[in-house]
Amino acid sequence: MSQPATVSNRRLLVETSHALPLISIGIGTRNSALHDAEGLEGLSRLTARLMRRTGGGRDPQAIDTEIDSLGASISADVSHSVTLFQGTVIRRSLDAFMQLVTDILARPGLAESELSRLVRETSAELVETLDDDRSLARRWFRKRLFGEHTYSRSLNGTSATLSNIRLEHVVACARRLAAQDGLVFAFSGDIDAETADRYAQELTAAAPPGPELTDNVPDPVVPPGRRLILVDKPERTQTQILIGGLGTHPADPDHTALSVGNTIFGGTFTARLTQEVRSKRGWSYGAYSSFPIDRRRQGFNLWTFPKAEDAAPCIALELELLHALRDGGVTKKELGWVKRYLTRSHAFAIDTPSKRIGLALDELLYDLPARYHQDYLARIASVTLEEVNAALQSRISDEDLLIVVVGTASELRDKIEAVIPNLTSTEVVRFDTEV
Amino acid sequence: MQAPNESPKAGKSSGRGARSKGEQSPPWLSKLNASAPEFGTITHVETLPFGPSLKLDRYRLQNGLEVLLCEDHSAPVVAYHTWYRVGSRHEQEGKTGLAHLFEHLMFNEVEGRAAGEFDRLLEEAGSEVNASTWLDWTQYNAAVPKDQLGLVIGLEAERMSKLVLRDPQVTSEKEVVANERRFRVDDDVEGAVSELLWATVFQTHAYKWPTIGWMPDIQGFTTEDCEAFYRTFYAPNNATLVVVGDVTAAQLLPRVSKAYGVIAPSQLPLEDVKPEPPQAEERRIEVKKSTSTEKLLVGYRSPALGDWDHPILSLLVEVLFGGRASRLHQRLVRELEMATEVRAFVGPFKDPSLTEIFVSLREGKTAEEALVVLEQELLRAQNEPISDSEIERARARFELGLLSGLDTVDGKASTLGFYDTVLARPATAFERMESIHRIGASELRRAARTYFQPTARSIVFVRPQEVRAEAAEAEAAAGEPNA
Numbered sequence: 001m002s003q004p005a006t007v008s009n010r011r012l013l014v015e016t017s018h019a020l021p022l023i024s025i026g027i028g029t030r031n032s033a034l035h036d037a038e039g040l041e042g043l044s045r046l047t048a049r050l051m052r053r054t055g056g057g058r059d060p061q062a063i064d065t066e067i068d069s070l071g072a073s074i075s076a077d078v079s080h081s082v083t084l085f086q087g088t089v090i091r092r093s094l095d096a097f098m099q100l101v102t103d104i105l106a107r108p109g110l111a112e113s114e115l116s117r118l119v120r121e122t123s124a125e126l127v128e129t130l131d132d133d134r135s136l137a138r139r140w141f142r143k144r145l146f147g148e149h150t151y152s153r154s155l156n157g158t159s160a161t162l163s164n165i166r167l168e169h170v171v172a173c174a175r176r177l178a179a180q181d182g183l184v185f186a187f188s189g190d191i192d193a194e195t196a197d198r199y200a201q202e203l204t205a206a207a208p209p210g211p212e213l214t215d216n217v218p219d220p221v222v223p224p225g226r227r228l229i230l231v232d233k234p235e236r237t238q239t240q241i242l243i244g245g246l247g248t249h250p251a252d253p254d255h256t257a258l259s260v261g262n263t264i265f266g267g268t269f270t271a272r273l274t275q276e277v278r279s280k281r282g283w284s285y286g287a288y289s290s291f292p293i294d295r296r297r298q299g300f301n302l303w304t305f306p307k308a309e310d311a312a313p314c315i316a317l318e319l320e321l322l323h324a325l326r327d328g329g330v331t332k333k334e335l336g337w338v339k340r341y342l343t344r345s346h347a348f349a350i351d352t353p354s355k356r357i358g359l360a361l362d363e364l365l366y367d368l369p370a371r372y373h374q375d376y377l378a379r380i381a382s383v384t385l386e387e388v389n390a391a392l393q394s395r396i397s398d399e400d401l402l403i404v405v406v407g408t409a410s411e412l413r414d415k416i417e418a419v420i421p422n423l424t425s426t427e428v429v430r431f432d433t434e435v
Numbered sequence: 436m437q438a439p440n441e442s443p444k445a446g447k448s449s450g451r452g453a454r455s456k457g458e459q460s461p462p463w464l465s466k467l468n469a470s471a472p473e474f475g476t477i478t479h480v481e482t483l484p485f486g487p488s489l490k491l492d493r494y495r496l497q498n499g500l501e502v503l504l505c506e507d508h509s510a511p512v513v514a515y516h517t518w519y520r521v522g523s524r525h526e527q528e529g530k531t532g533l534a535h536l537f538e539h540l541m542f543n544e545v546e547g548r549a550a551g552e553f554d555r556l557l558e559e560a561g562s563e564v565n566a567s568t569w570l571d572w573t574q575y576n577a578a579v580p581k582d583q584l585g586l587v588i589g590l591e592a593e594r595m596s597k598l599v600l601r602d603p604q605v606t607s608e609k610e611v612v613a614n615e616r617r618f619r620v621d622d623d624v625e626g627a628v629s630e631l632l633w634a635t636v637f638q639t640h641a642y643k644w645p646t647i648g649w650m651p652d653i654q655g656f657t658t659e660d661c662e663a664f665y666r667t668f669y670a671p672n673n674a675t676l677v678v679v680g681d682v683t684a685a686q687l688l689p690r691v692s693k694a695y696g697v698i699a700p701s702q703l704p705l706e707d708v709k710p711e712p713p714q715a716e717e718r719r720i721e722v723k724k725s726t727s728t729e730k731l732l733v734g735y736r737s738p739a740l741g742d743w744d745h746p747i748l749s750l751l752v753e754v755l756f757g758g759r760a761s762r763l764h765q766r767l768v769r770e771l772e773m774a775t776e777v778r779a780f781v782g783p784f785k786d787p788s789l790t791e792i793f794v795s796l797r798e799g800k801t802a803e804e805a806l807v808v809l810e811q812e813l814l815r816a817q818n819e820p821i822s823d824s825e826i827e828r829a830r831a832r833f834e835l836g837l838l839s840g841l842d843t844v845d846g847k848a849s850t851l852g853f854y855d856t857v858l859a860r861p862a863t864a865f866e867r868m869e870s871i872h873r874i875g876a877s878e879l880r881r882a883a884r885t886y887f888q889p890t891a892r893s894i895v896f897v898r899p900q901e902v903r904a905e906a907a908e909a910e911a912a913a914g915e916p917n918a
Contacts (some may be wrong), residue, residue: 019488019509022838060769064760069824071831088839090831121768124775124797130727131624234900235725238617269542269564270554279551282610285618307617337559344561347580351510352842432727 012200013186013360014193015353021091023189024354025098027105027203028084028365029182030295031213033155036173039164042122042157046165047173048076048083050118054110056103063100072097074104080151081215081295082365083177091190098199105178106206112167119162126156130432133233133406134305137240140231141404143435144427145244145299149220158434179210186361188353219297222246225424226401228416232409233431239311239407243318244301245397247291250368254391256379261392262291264330264338265321266302273302276321283310283317295367300396308407315403316419326396329389342380406431467689474498474671475696477688483862486841491851491861492684498700499672502691503851503861505679507844511581513680514848517591518856520675521668522571523648524641524786525706529655532612532648533664535568536656539608541575542566545590546597550604553590560586563845568646571785572856578845581681585690591676592694595669605658613654616647624726625793628895632734632791635718636893640711642788670701677852677861680844711736711787718893723900728775730897731794731802733809737886740783741858746867747882749781750874752790753829754821755812760828762812771808773800785857790886802896816883820876833871837864 033044052074053060067074071090076083085105089097129135139154146152157165176182183204187196222245248258266273266289277287284304291300302322306314350356359373405416409428417423460468460479468476480493485505494502523534542564544550557564560583566575577587620626630645637643647653678687714736724730738744755762756779759769767774776795782788794805840846855861 017509020838020841022842061760061765064758065824065828068758068760068828068832071835073835088835090835090838117769117772120772121775124772127727127798128775128795131725133622233725236622238614238622268558270551270558275551278611279607282607283614285611285615305614305618307614337555340559341561344559344580344583345563347510347512347561348563348578351512351844354842 011184012197013184013357013364014191014196015188015357016190016192017188017353018190021190023089023091023094023187023191024357025087025089025101026084026186026358026361027101028082028184028186028361029177029179029212030082030215030365031176031179031182032083033078033080033153034150034215034217035176035213036153039161040157040169041153041161042155043161043165043169043173044083044177045078045155046115046118046122046157046162047170048078048085048177049122050110050115050170051104051108051174051177052076052085053118054108054114055100055105056107057109058103060114063104066100067097070097070100074101078155080153080155084365094191098203102203102206105183105203106208108174110167110170110174115165115167115170119165122156123159123162126159126434129156133236133238133240136231136233136431137242137404137406139435140229140406140429141242141244141299141301141402144227144229144404145222145246145402146220147223150217151220151294151296151298154435160434175208175210176213178207179212180204180207181210182212183207184361184364186357188357215295217296219249220246222400222402224400226399226420226422227403227424228420228426229402229404230409230413230416230426230428231404231406231431232428233406234408236308236407238305238307239405239412241304241306241311241315241318242301242404243315243322243401244299245401246395247298247300248293248395249297250293250366250372254387254395257383257387257391258395259291260335260338260342260380260383261325261330261388262289262300263342264334264388265289265325268341272325273318273321276317277304277306277314281310281317283307283314293366308411311405311407311412312415312419315405315416319401319420322396323398326392326398329392330385332385335385335388339380339383343377346377463685464688467692471497471692472696474699475692477502477692484865485847485851485862486865489847493861494684494688496671496692496695498695498698499670500691500695500698501675501855502688503675503677503855504682504684504687505677505847505851506681506683507679507847508681510844511681512578512844513581513584513678513682514576514578514844515584515587515591516574516576516677516848516852517595518572518574518675518677518852519668520571520673520856521573522569523644523646524570524708525668526641526644526648528644529652530660531644531652532646533656533660534573534668535646535648536608536612536653536661537664537669538566538568538573538575539612540600540604540661541594541598543604543608544599544601545593546599548593553594556586556590562587570642570646570788572853574849574852574856576845576848584682584687588690588694592698595671595674595695596698598665598669600658600661600665602658605656605661609653609656612647613650616650616653620645620647621650624724624730624897627724628722628730628732628897629791629793631720631722632732632893632895633789635720635895636714636734636736636789637711639709640786641709642711642784642786667701667704670703671695671698672700673703675852675855677848677855679848679851708786714891714893716890719896720894721896721898723898726897726899728798728899729796729800729802730895731792731796731805731809732895732897733792733806734789734893735792735886735888736891737781737788737790739785739787741785742787744882744885745781746870747874747878748790748886750826750829750833750871751816751821751879751882752779752781753832754825754879755779755816756792757829757832762815762825763809766808766812767794767805773797773805773808783853783857806894810889813883813887817880817887821879823876826874826876826879830871834868837868
């Protein structure tokens with residue numbers, strides 16, 4: 001299996017494969033929503049979408065028609081730390097597609113009328129998301145876990161922050177998102193390194209001058225205690241539950257050990273959490289735990305969605321399992337098993353050129369330690385039982401936990417409060433409160 | 436290593452004519468057959484081209500098990516899919532959801548192994564495992580590192596004939612499925628109204644009940660129901676193995692013969708298909724749901740996947756509803772700012788089904804307003820020729836979708852297994868692409884006139900339920916816990 005060829009300035013990643021007449025393209029920058037001013041939440045996402053719709057001064061219908069007709073797709077994805085323009089194109093249309101992509105990044109139209117239209121569209125989408133209970137749980141979890149930290153801010157914005165956004169904010173933001181020194185290019189598929197380099201150079205030359213910004217945000221700190229947030233929605237037969245706290249950072253010395261411990265706990269179908277919640281009791285269709293990563297410390301969470309009557313016992317069980325994991329650790333047998341699982345399943349993280357290039361791109365954009373992905377198997381092989389159990393004990397807090405439940409509060413509150421020992425506070429919020 | 440049985444014609448020609456049959460078996464296959472178990476003798480059936488660079492070989496065991504092999508040596512992994520020709524259409528009234536329940540039960544216990552060992556072993560092998568059920572089929576997919584292929588073959592063969600069905604497993608999985616139903620249907624507006632639409636359109640055919648099953652049926656299954664269903668439908672002569680990846684026939688087939696060649700075929704029942712009579716008048720339903728905005732769901736009767744008109748109607752639907760440049764997105768979302776989303780799909784099923792159109796309205800807009808615009812655009816498609824540029828746009832979207840779906844071995848196996856199970860023509864994806872290139876404005880206009888008839892449609896209007904008054908007090912209720 002070939003490895004990606006990278007150029008020395010760490011700005012271009014290429015892997016060639018002629019298996020299909022397709023090319024995947026990713027153009028990323030660390031200039032993203034972290035840099036949106038307070039009160040302008042949603043600016044980066046709105047701007048990236050507007051760039052995608054108005055490249056080269058085209059109107060959105062023309063640009064959408066052109067992309068479709070080329071046999072291509074392109075999206076603009078904005079997270080707190082990274083903005084990523086991703087596309088796929090059939091080989092025969094590569095030249096025309098890259099001209100269009102260059103127009104989107106370097107020459108966006110950003111017409112005022114289109115901005116107004118997009119603000120109205122985004123506001124309508126915010127209303128629409130109220131139908132999605134899982135999304136509600138995630139939004140309230142993020143909001144209450146990170147408190148005043150920038151990670152708590154909404155990427156979509158709220159009706160109030162969207163109304164604050166003016167065209168001059170968008171124009172400045174577009175220059176920030178496409179700033180020359182921030183751009184990282186990733187090409188994979190039916191393209192050679194020389195051609196990819198030419199496109200990257202042409203786009204960079206056309207892009208506005210500007211730096212790669214520093215994050216300038218601290219690691220988040222979570223409030224103490226066990227806090228319950230009930231997101232009240234009428235007539236729910238089922239609940240959405242997230243339980244968690246602060247998580248891991250890729251540079252932590254115990255990062256790999258913690259990830260291994262999490263896989264044993266809730267990372268697979270046969271993990272402890274799934275076995276106890278789903279297989280033994282049938283309480284929830286899914287039961288998983290995760291430790292996402294970012295450039296600053298992220299959270300960890302357990303996710304289940306039992307029916308309303310099972311919500312309280314399910315939370316009680318999850319707290320018991322978490323306590324047992326933290327205090328009792330994992331066994332040597334579990335560690336041996338998970339090492340085999342993680343080692344062998346890694347084949348599917350790197351089985352296509354676009355996946356391999358995607359991992360390399362993540363390393364650059366998320367400040368991952370050098371050779372984070374290349375040395376993954378070696379790190380898994382060398383982690384010890386003592387390291388895993390020490391990581392679980394030090395990184396998982398039994399006392400400082402956030403519990404978010406979407407459901408019908410009047411039917412759930414007393415029962416859930418009764419099963420959470422040392423509960424510090426309960427907050428009931430309407431599901432249609434903007435966050 | 437060169438694949439056995441490769442036809443000298445394979446790969447040189449394309450399209451439907453490029454297949455070879457009845458070639459003499461190579462010496463290694465004859466030798467394998469000489470020592471095969473009772474039902475394990477293997478016959479090479481045909482070689483087919485699969486796209487511009489791959490080919491496909493079909494084999495058949497004596498017990499009826501079909502094996503499709505597509506060698507792809509681009510990564511050291513193998514996709515191993517088992518497609519059973521049983522879906523919710525094979526169920527009976529009062530026992531709906533049984534096919535889907537098996538999607539869960541099949542991961543439990545097999546004879547000679549502890550409960551949960553199946554999953555444990557496959558995960559330990561680094562396998563990615565999943566399953567899905569729809570109206571016409573059930574499929575189980577595993578992708579494994581190439582050196583773990585033997586394990587997955589053995590385990591899949593075991594659960595084809597040695598599944599253990601006991602009350603505790605059945606009870607627990609019924610509860611999991613009930614929770615899945617709450618997640619996907621009961622507490623999900625789109626899931627709930629889609630189910631309602633299909634139940635409104637189909638009054639005779641088995642497509643009238645949802646794949647996941649009605650809740651009382653799910654809760655009422657007995658272990659005996661499951662046992663009977665398993666013995667009837669889970670058999671080698673009702674299944675196709677689809678294997679794509681870094682493996683050759685000589686490596687694969689001896690293991691398949693040994694593992695599956697001991698399983699006897701079953702007596703498959705004659706399917707009692709009740710065709711849905713033509714719909715003579717429009718049907719309308721109005722429901723209230725816990726949603727913020729109105730929704731509109733419209734179903735037009737449409738042809739079966741194997742019908743000549745299916746790709747034509749699919750291309751028409753792509754012109755009208757596919758992507759942001761489509762006519763309906765432009766009208767409803769952009770120009771009129773009436774909706775947040777509009778989409779449609781043509782049912783890819785064995786029997787005639789539905790073209791399902793979904794519109795999510797913005798606050799203050801009604802489903803009736805959206806229906807007026809929808810009718811205007813469908814009428815336009817019936818009366819005015821669709822431009823070449825719109826057709827070209829839709830074709831390119833199809834082509835990108837096809838190629839993108841073939842990026843992984845799993846994607847290739849899914850495409851092959853789906854078309855083989857529904858149409859018995861595994862390479863149909865590329866044939867459809869070819870036919871789509873031949874479709875012009877005349878065919879699209881005819882399809883619009885044939886299939887978008889108001890008398891042949893059913894409509895669900897979804898109104899928001901009022902939020903209860905007590906929830907309005909919720910925000911003020913922060914503070915110390917009650918307990």
